[in-house]
Amino acid sequence: MDLVTLVxxxxxxxxxxxxxxxVWHQSGGEPWSFTVPGEAEPRAFRKVPDVVAEARAVPATATIRVGLAGLPVPPSVVTMMTFLPCPNVATAARQIVQLRTRCEASGRTDVDPTLCALAAYRGSWERPDTRFAAAVRASVADGNAPDFDMPKDTGIAFRDVVLDLDAPASDVPSPRPSSVADDRERGWSSGLFPLPRASSGDLFERRSVAGPAAGSVQRDRKPNVEPRADNPAADGLFVARSSRRQP
Structure with missing residues (x-):
């Protein structure tokens, strides 16, 4: 199965x-990968037992981002299911829907809720990653996220989606009246506002906000997972980044 069909x-x-x-900007399409805070590149592995063991070995104080969509989890709770592509993507989508609802409840009409949700998902509610959100938006507008076949051992099945829908959501707080009021009083996490204006042809709704157009900043930007020249060569444990694959 190819990545586009899976998603x-x-x-x-x-x-x-x-x-x-x-997925492209977070993991480069590597299902058996995770990102550690402070590291620019995901750690990608050939086999599920290897990635689970290495992820659980990360210090417990860190929150790592695992799998295709980079789900934020403590290392101690990582299991094989955490990395399975379909539950991983489905859970991330559900978190983004919850965050989008919270963004809409903030009362700010000058901000695209989807862009707001992406920034909060990749960063946090208090410290949103607006640069990542703008990069995702630019790729959607340009259609430059590549497609390629997924590894045959990813265990993709429709039942994974069904199982995931019954699983408890991750720590994404639901919008409550009190929290919404607090958000409005504080200007609702100033790190989220203002966000860049959507460019022509973008899927995201264009709104009147301050700041440079995302296209002028992000169009020529390489994906966040682009390999650096000083990366070590792949060995028997790590695998080459997806950005080096041929679609």
């Missing part, structure tokens, strides 16, 4: 093109 099958409530771009 379309497993994404619920979010435009599959948005999730495809998110």
């Amino acid at each position: 379309a099958l497993c994404t619920i409530g979010v435009d599959p093109k948005v999730m495809h771009a998110l």
Whole structure:
């Protein structure tokens, strides 16, 4: 199965093109990978037992981002299921839907809720990653997120989606009246506002906000997972980054 088909099958409530771009910028399409805070590149592995063991060995104080969509989890709770592509993407989409609802409840009409949700998902509610969100938006508008076949041992099945829908959501708080009021009083996390204006042809709704157009900043930007020249060569444990694959 190719990456585009997988994302379309497993994404619920979010435009599959948005999730495809998110996966590309987060993991480069590597299902057996995770990102550690402070490291620019995901750690990618050939086999599930290897990635689970290495992820659980990360210090417990860190929150790592695992799998295709970079789900934020403590290392101690990592299991094989955490990395399975379909549940991973479906859970991420559900978190983005929850965050989008919270963004809409903030009362700010000058901000695209989907862009707001992506920034909060990749960063946090208090410290949103607006640069990542703008990069995802630019890839959606340009259609430059590549497609390629997924590894045959990813265990993709529709039942994974069904199982995931019954699983408890991650720590994404639901919008409550009190929290919404607090958000409005504080200007609702100034790190989220203002966000860049959407460019022509973008899937995201254009709104009147301050700041430079995302296209002028992000169009020529390489994906966040682009390998650096000083990366070590792949060995028997790590695998080459997806950005080096041929679609």
